[in-house]
Amino acid sequence: MAAAPPPIPPGPTRAPDASSEVTLADWPGVRLHVVSGKGGTGKTTVAAALALTLASLGRRVLLVEVEGRQGISQVLDVPPLSIEDRLLMKVSGGGEVWGLAIEVKAALLEYLDIFYKLGRAGSILEKTGAIDFATTIAPGVRDVLVVGKVYESVRRRRGGGTQAGPPFAYDAVVLDAPPTGRIGHVLNVNDEVAELAKVGPIRGQADSITRMLRSGTAVVHLTTLLEDMPVQETVDAVAQLASIHVPVGAVIVNQARDDVLSPETLAALGQGDGELAAVGTAFESVGLPGGDDVVAALAAEARDHAERIALEDELLTVLADLDRPLYVLPRIAGGADPGGVRILAQQLAEQAVWQ
Ligand SMILES: Nc1ncnc2c1ncn2[C@@H]1O[C@H](COP(=O)(O)OP(=O)(O)O)[C@@H](O)[C@H]1O
Ligand SMILES: [Mg+2]
Incomplete structure (x- = not known):
């Protein structure tokens, strides 16, 4: 039975109630939303809007960007995201949007610390330039680190651990991802890592990441414009994602205009x-x-x-x-500023199938 979508902020404050249990029937059980698409089609804007939509359900959402583009800070008019999770905004309905910027070097140090207990040795490595060397020389490593950090955010429990028991730190993670041209490569970590590590903790983690990406916990949403090239890239991306067994969530047409x-x-x-x-x-x-x-x-x-x-x-x-579920978002006059993103979030909520 379809329920009405909840309001998107700013709006009347909604007391947490049964409707905060509402889930998007389009993506049941999904906790990682990867937003990709051709460059310039609205990945950053749509990722921010989707985070607001999910937060308006009372969810705790982590919005993640990679490679220091800092687009989210502009789109939501919040301070630049940091390499540590920070609260960006509270949303009526009890939800929260947190932000995280994944930076490859920091992720590598964290990785070394977790898997090899390097601790201080890690910072010595950094001083000697070995970290720069590692991140420059092996482009595949960059992607593995980014996805590894996202994976860690998806699995983390309140209190920091990953053992089952406490609720997840985030109900949903939304990734402002690299463009479609690279997304298959980024998400196909297992093949990347196979070249680098045949056994050991990195190999084991890559296997877990691949399992998660194929389990239905993660989907890739594809943004596009109604133009030849982005649509062709969308079609190609759907085929490519199918070939690596990562499900496509929605196809999101952005900047559609009203028929004059x-x-x-x-x-x-x-x-x-x-x-x-x-x-x-x-x-x-x-x-x-x-x-x-x-x-x-x-x-x-x-x-x-x-x-x-x-x-x-x-x-x-x-x-x-x-x-795939098709969403059509309007072109916002004057560009996608924080007010515009709220309109898009409302549109996502209205067009979603609710249960
Ligand atoms: N629905 C929209 N209406 C108007 N302008 C938009 C909309 N979505 C995105 N934009 C604008 O289009 C440009 C590209 O969007 P962006 O989200 O940065 O794309 P990407 O992350 O894919 O490169 C930005 O200037 C943004 O403000
Ligand atoms: Mg962007």
């Missing part, structure tokens, strides 16, 4: 300039230029627009054929 012309007008435009001639007459009747050249220019523009909409419809069909 009605389907009837678009149809009329396909049949001649009759409607526009009437517009020319109307223009002239109120003293505006409405001559043939004006009508011709209007007709050309309107036809371009009609073609554009037909192409967008075609692309939407291609995306729908991918058979």
Whole structure:
């Protein structure tokens, strides 16, 4: 039975109640949301919006960015994320959004400390430049470290450990991930690590990460625009993710515009300039230029627009054929500022299937 989506902040404060148990039927059991897509299609914006959507359900959400891009801090208007989890905002409904920036060097030191109990030796390694060496020389290592750190955040329990018992530190982790061109590589850690470590703790952790990525605990959401190239990349990414057995969550069309012309007008435009001639007459009747050249220019523009909409419809069909939940987010006038992100979060909530 579908329940109404909860409000997105700012909004009336909602007392925690049964609806905080509401789950997204589109992604049952999912605790890691990886947001990828072609560069510039809205990964950072959508990741931030999704974190707000989940937090509005009363969840404790960790929003993670990688490689020091600091996009989230701008999008949500919060201080730059740090290599340690920090609370970014509390949300009506009792939820919280926390932030984490994964930095490869810090992740490597932490990794060495956990797996080899290096402690101080780790910082000596750093002083000697060995860490820089390791992160520069083996690009595969970077990805393994990033995913390893994300994995650790997903598994961590309140109080710090990973043993079952206390609740998870975060109900959901949302990753503002690298673009589709790299995502298969990033998530295919096992193959990467196979080159580096055949046995031992790193190998064991890589196996656990792969299990988690394939278990249904994680999904990859793909952002796209209604344009040829991003849609093609989305189609390719779906195939690539299938080949490494990582499930796709939603396909999220971003920056969709409202149709300016009605389907009837678009149809009329396909049949001649009759409607526009009437517009020319109307223009002239109120003293505006409405001559043939004006009508011709209007007709050309309107036809371009009609073609554009037909192409967008075609692309939407291609995306729908991918058979994943499809979300369509509007273009926000003036760009995706913190207010705009809230509108997008509300849209995600409204379009999700709730149970
Ligand atoms: N729905 C939207 N409406 C308007 N502008 C948007 C929307 N989504 C993203 N943008 C803008 O598009 C640009 C790219 O978005 P961003 O989230 O940084 O993409 P990515 O992380 O994929 O590179 C940014 O300037 C952002 O503000
Ligand atoms: Mg980004």
